[in-house]
């Protein structure tokens with residue numbers, strides 16, 4: 001039976017992906033900053049372990065406790081909507097520590113066992129904001145675009161060991177906790193940017209176009225992990241697929 005380790009399983013895409021793999025007979029290590037097994041259905045194939053991806057000691061402990069894994073999903077992430085001049089550098093470092101260095105550190109920690117076994121896959125969850133720029137998301141977008149580039153290089157480095165590194169790019173998913181968390185950060189807009197911020201928030205609120213659902217992301221991760229012929233750059237969600245097509249048409 002195959003084993004997958006997923007980061008950020010307390011809610012949203014991570015939680016849905018953990019359920020999706022459990023339902024399909026995989027062993028799942030669902031990691032959370034504050035472990036709470038009650039968010040997932042009880043299963044003998046489920047282990048819930050503590051993990052904060054910004055803490056190397058936490059990463060070391062979870063990899064040791066997990067044992068051999070076949071797939072790693074770097075899903076944990078935080079967002080922020082801010083004008084660059086309106087938020088402190090500490091906040092930007094926090095975003096990069098989680099979205100960028102957290103993903104890099106987790107990948108580094110699992111690669112030795114995958115390389116030795118000559119099999120396995122790392123799936124990094126980034127975002128379609130890396131395909132089409134949105135104002136007030138510069139730091140978040142940069143943190144995810146760095147992982148796009150990182151993953152594509154890493155894939156070439158690991159190919160010789162039959163280990164894959166892949167990207168799943170969700171679109172906008174208003175039904176996870178993500179948007180609400182990012183909105184809390186947005187309260188600190190400096191006055192000259194308030195008009196732009198209000199316009200962007202109104203656009204989001206009034207948008208009737210397609211969005212991404214957690215299930216779309218779980219399905220995309222499933223395809224990526226279980227079918228090596230899946231493109232290593234996979235948009236997840238109807239809006240994400242449309243954005244990727246737009247980007248391809250512009251090229």
Ligand SMILES: NC(=O)c1ccc[n+]([C@@H]2O[C@H](COP(=O)([O-])OP(=O)(O)OC[C@H]3O[C@@H](n4cnc5c(N)ncnc54)[C@H](OP(=O)(O)O)[C@@H]3O)[C@@H](O)[C@H]2O)c1
Nearest residue numbers: 008010011012013033052053076077127172173176177178
């Ligand atoms: N929702 C969207 O519109 C959207 C679109 C594109 C991409 N994404 C990306 O998709 C991923 C999942 O987002 P989501 O929408 O499912 O949001 P979510 O519901 O807020 O889930 C994010 C998860 O990341 C965890 N997390 C945050 N910081 C962490 C840390 N330092 N260590 C370990 N876990 C940490 C959170 O855990 P806690 O409960 O401990 O905070 C939570 O479980 C993120 O990488 C996000 O950037 C989201």
